Structure formats: C-alpha cells, structure tokens
Amino acid sequence: MKQSKKAKVAEKEYMDIPGTTVFDQEQSRKGYGINMFCMSLMKDENRKAFRADEAAYLKAFKLTPQQTEAVLKRQWNRMLELGGNIYFTAKLGATDSLSFQQVAAIMTGSTQEQYAAMMLAGGRPVDGNRSKSEWKK
Amino acid sequence: MARIIAAVCSSHVPAIGAALDNGKTEEPYWKRVFSGFEPSKKWMEKARPDVCIIVYNDHASAFSMDIVPTFALGCAAEFPPADEGWGPRPVPVVKGHPELAAHIAQSVILDEFDLTIVNKMEVDHGLTVPMNLLFGQPKEWPCPVIPLAVNVVLFPPPTAKRCFDLGKAIRKAVESYPEDLNVVIFGTGGMSHQISGPRAGLINSKFDKAFLDNLVVKPKKLTRISHVEFMREAGAEGIEMVMWLIARGALDESVTEAYRFYTVPASNTAVGHIIMENPKKPGGKKKPVLERPVKTNAAAKGDAKKTPAKKAAARKSPAKKVSLPAAAE
Numbered sequence: 001m002k003q004s005k006k007a008k009v010a011e012k013e014y015m016d017i018p019g020t021t022v023f024d025q026e027q028s029r030k031g032y033g034i035n036m037f038c039m040s041l042m043k044d045e046n047r048k049a050f051r052a053d054e055a056a057y058l059k060a061f062k063l064t065p066q067q068t069e070a071v072l073k074r075q076w077n078r079m080l081e082l083g084g085n086i087y088f089t090a091k092l093g094a095t096d097s098l099s100f101q102q103v104a105a106i107m108t109g110s111t112q113e114q115y116a117a118m119m120l121a122g123g124r125p126v127d128g129n130r131s132k133s134e135w136k137k
Numbered sequence: 138m139a140r141i142i143a144a145v146c147s148s149h150v151p152a153i154g155a156a157l158d159n160g161k162t163e164e165p166y167w168k169r170v171f172s173g174f175e176p177s178k179k180w181m182e183k184a185r186p187d188v189c190i191i192v193y194n195d196h197a198s199a200f201s202m203d204i205v206p207t208f209a210l211g212c213a214a215e216f217p218p219a220d221e222g223w224g225p226r227p228v229p230v231v232k233g234h235p236e237l238a239a240h241i242a243q244s245v246i247l248d249e250f251d252l253t254i255v256n257k258m259e260v261d262h263g264l265t266v267p268m269n270l271l272f273g274q275p276k277e278w279p280c281p282v283i284p285l286a287v288n289v290v291l292f293p294p295p296t297a298k299r300c301f302d303l304g305k306a307i308r309k310a311v312e313s314y315p316e317d318l319n320v321v322i323f324g325t326g327g328m329s330h331q332i333s334g335p336r337a338g339l340i341n342s343k344f345d346k347a348f349l350d351n352l353v354v355k356p357k358k359l360t361r362i363s364h365v366e367f368m369r370e371a372g373a374e375g376i377e378m379v380m381w382l383i384a385r386g387a388l389d390e391s392v393t394e395a396y397r398f399y400t401v402p403a404s405n406t407a408v409g410h411i412i413m414e415n416p417k418k419p420g421g422k423k424k425p426v427l428e429r430p431v432k433t434n435a436a437a438k439g440d441a442k443k444t445p446a447k448k449a450a451a452r453k454s455p456a457k458k459v460s461l462p463a464a465a466e
C-alpha cells in the first residue's frame with residue numbers, strides 16, 4: 001500500500017482495526033468488478049446462468065485473475081481484501097444458499113456450530129480485538 | 138401542521154426477515170427476539186401515524202457501485218421489495234407519500250442538506266424488517282412511508298453530527314407542511330455487529346447500552362463519536378448506528394422513553410430497540426388516537442387544500458398559532 005504522506009496515514013486510522021477491511025473508495029475502485037458481478041446475482045436468471053458455468057459467467061465482468069480465483073474458490077476474506085464488499089459478496093453467499101451467519105463463520109475460520117455458539121454466548125468480545133497490536137501478541 | 142410525534146429505533150437484521158418469512162417466529166431462538174417487539178406493536182397500533190419516515194441503509198440492493206448517494210430520499214409513490222439474492226421478501230409493496238417527500242426535499246435542500254432525490258427504488262431488509270417488527274405481517278402496510286437511504290456501505294458514511302443535524306432539518310420540514318399529519322420517524326440498523334472478515338461476530342453490549350442511554354438524555358454526546366470509534370468499539374458494520382441520530386435529531390431535546398428492548402444475538406447482531414416520544418404539544422390532534430377515523434391517502438390529499446386555520450377550526454382546536462420550542466439544540 002502506497003502511503004506517501006503522513007496525513008494519509010492519520011486519515012486511515014481505521015486500518016489499525018484487526019481482522020477488518022474497511023470498504024473505502026480505494027477498495028471500491030479495486031473491487032468494482034467483483035461487486036458488480038455480485039450485484040448481477042440479484043436476478044434469478046443470472047443466478048442460474050452463473051451456477052451453470054461459473055468461469056464463463058465471470059468473463060462478462062472485468063475481474064483480475066486473483067479476483068476470479070477468489071470468487072471461484074469462494075475465498076470470502078480474500079474477496080474483501082481484493083475490493084469486494086460484504087453486502088455484495090453476501091449475494092454470492094445467497095446464490096450458494098449461505099446466510100450472512102454462515103459466510104461470517106467461514107471468514108472467522110470456525111465451524112457453523114462454534115460460531116453460532118460464540119454468538120449465543122454474547123459474541124466476540126471487544127477487549128483484545130480493538131487494535132492490530134493486540135492481535136500480534 | 139404536520140408534526141413528528143415519536144422516533145422508533147431498531148436493528149434491521151436480515152435473518153429476522155428470513156425467520157418471519159419462513160415461519161420460524163415460534164422457535165425459542167427467534168421468540169426471544171420477537172417477544173421483545175410485542176409491546177412495540179401495541180404502541181404502534183395506538184400511535185397510528187399518518188406517515189412514517191424510515192431512515193435505513195440500502196445493502197447493495199437499489200444502489201450498486203455505480204452511484205453511491207450519501208442521503209437519498211425516496212419520493213416515489215411506491216417502493217417494491219428487492220431481490221437480495223433469495224428472491225424478493227414476501228412483504229407488501231411499500232407505498233410512499235410523494236407530496237410530503239417533495240416538501241421535505243425542498244425544505245431540507247434549501248436548508249443546505251444536499252439530498253439525492255430518488256423517483257424509482259426497490260427497498261431491502263433494511264427498510265422492511267423494522268416495518269415487520271413494528272407493524273407485524275399485514276396484507277397491506279397501514280400507512281405510507283418515506284424512505285431515507287443513508288450510505289453506510291462505502292466508507293465514509295456521513296458523520297454522526299451531520300446525521301443529527303439532518304434530523305433537525307427534517308423536523309423543520311415536517312412542521313412546515315400544512316396538512317395535519319402525525320409522523321413517526323424510524324432510525325434503523327445496528328447495534329454492535331461485524332459481519333465481515335476474521336473479526337466477524339464482534340458484539341459490545343456495554344457500548345450499545347451506553348448508546349441507548351445517551352440517545353435519550355444526551356444525544357449531543359453521541360454526535361462526537363468518530364467513525365473509527367464506532368467501528369473499533371461496535372464492529373465495522375456497527376457504524377449503522379449513525380442513522381439512529383437522524384431520528385433522534387428530529388425530536389425535542391427532552392423526550393419520553395416509551396419502551397426499550399435489547400437482546401444478543403440475532404444471527405451476527407446485537408438487537409437494540411427504543412421508542413422515544415416527543416412531548417405532546419397544544420394544537421396537536423385532539424382526538425384520542427384510537428378514535429380517529431382511518432385516513433386514506435385520497436382523503437389526505439383533500440385535506441391538503443384546506444388552510445391550516447380552517448382545519449384547526451374543523452378540529453375544534455385553538456386556531457391561534459402555537460409557538461413551539463426550538464428544535465433540540
């Protein structure tokens with residue numbers, strides 16, 4: 001990431017939040033293709049066409065080879081890193097019959113059961129999850 | 138004169154909509170959530186607003202990455218439910234109130250809030266889930282709705298302070314509308330939650346409860362919360378709570394808390410809900426709400442032609458102009 005000016009670093013204080021890719025305009029520009037592909041899945045005929053031949057369907061959108069791979073392999077975190085936004089990628093989840101919670105469980109590396117149990121027990125605590133420095137320990 | 142009688146704030150979790158649509162409301166997990174809204178439905182039946190303004194965010198349903206408006210006011214006559222990937226939710230089409238919406242747009246823009254006008258828009262769970270929670274699952278929605286879509290998807294959303302101030306401008310707009318209407322404003326989304334990345338599942342009940350407390354008594358304190366603080370403390374998607382401040386901004390400084398409910402979780406989210414009433418003003422609708430005849434849209438249009446003074450006389454309420462305290466400062 002190019003961060004030439006100090007001001008820019010200060011502006012992006014949110015990059016210190018661990019396990020989080022904040023969807024800003026830089027991400028949005030990078031991920032335009034992924035997000036517009038996901039948006040197309042709001043129509044049933046498109047969901048069917050995508051399921052019939054995923055790789056061919058993706059060709060209509062300008063994805064990079066990395067983005068294409070992330071979509072085809074359902075690498076949910078990588079899609080976000082490459083500019084995808086969760087509300088868009090959730091439509092790919094819906095196409096796969098996955099709920100928001102199921103996609104979230106995958107992104108945290110836990111099983112559905114573990115994740116659902118964590119939520120029922122009050123969720124992931126904020127203590128220890130505020131800053132990247134806390135995750136390095 | 139139209140007036141804002143109350144603000145209703147509520148989470149708008151998509152899984153709540155799915156539970157309703159798939160008949161799961163009696164399952165213990167969901168009953169815990171829905172039972173918290175039973176008193177709210179009763180409150181709403183009694184309040185019987187003529188119009189609701191619903192502040193929500195579009196979740197990549199009406200707005201793709203082509204155009205991302207910060208504040209978009211729905212001025213259409215109707216708003217069909219969007220297909221969010223599972224087929225459109227089986228809920229009634231939301232009817233708008235184009236006349237009041239046009240008035241709000243004009244008033245608020247001249248008040249220097251540069252809204253985007255939307256004449257065609259599908260609405261997603263962000264709008265329809267809170268409607269279900271407050272109105273149940275009727276065949277037709279009981280009143281027209283003006284959607285106000287706020288960008289909280291593409292960083293940065295409008296600031297908490299900007300949202301609060303917009304609420305004040307909306308109130309001013311509503312109060313300068315000649316028709317005698319009771320308006321309820323909804324703030325939706327939140328509370329703490331994160332649905333993206335390895336940190337998904339974050340919940341911060343302490344933050345949420347303090348937010349609820351301050352929302353009632355010290356809303357100005359909440360306008361100083363920065364975006365980073367919202368995301369750090371309440372999860373990346375917890376930033377949706379800025380929308381509650383639009384609803385709060387539309388009320389008096391001092392309000393009555395009518396009801397509150399909080400439970401963790403619904404799916405990935407802390408469910409928060411609060412109803413705050415504006416103090417009753419002299420010159421408001423005189424008849425007890427339950428005895429009022431149901432007002433149809435057509436009848437409402439007819440009323441609009443009367444002057445406020447004539448209308449006040451017809452209602453047997455004092456015709457003299459009532460001076461209102463300035464909007465919450």
Ligand SMILES: [Fe+2]
Binds near residue numbers: 196377
């Ligand atoms: Fe939302």
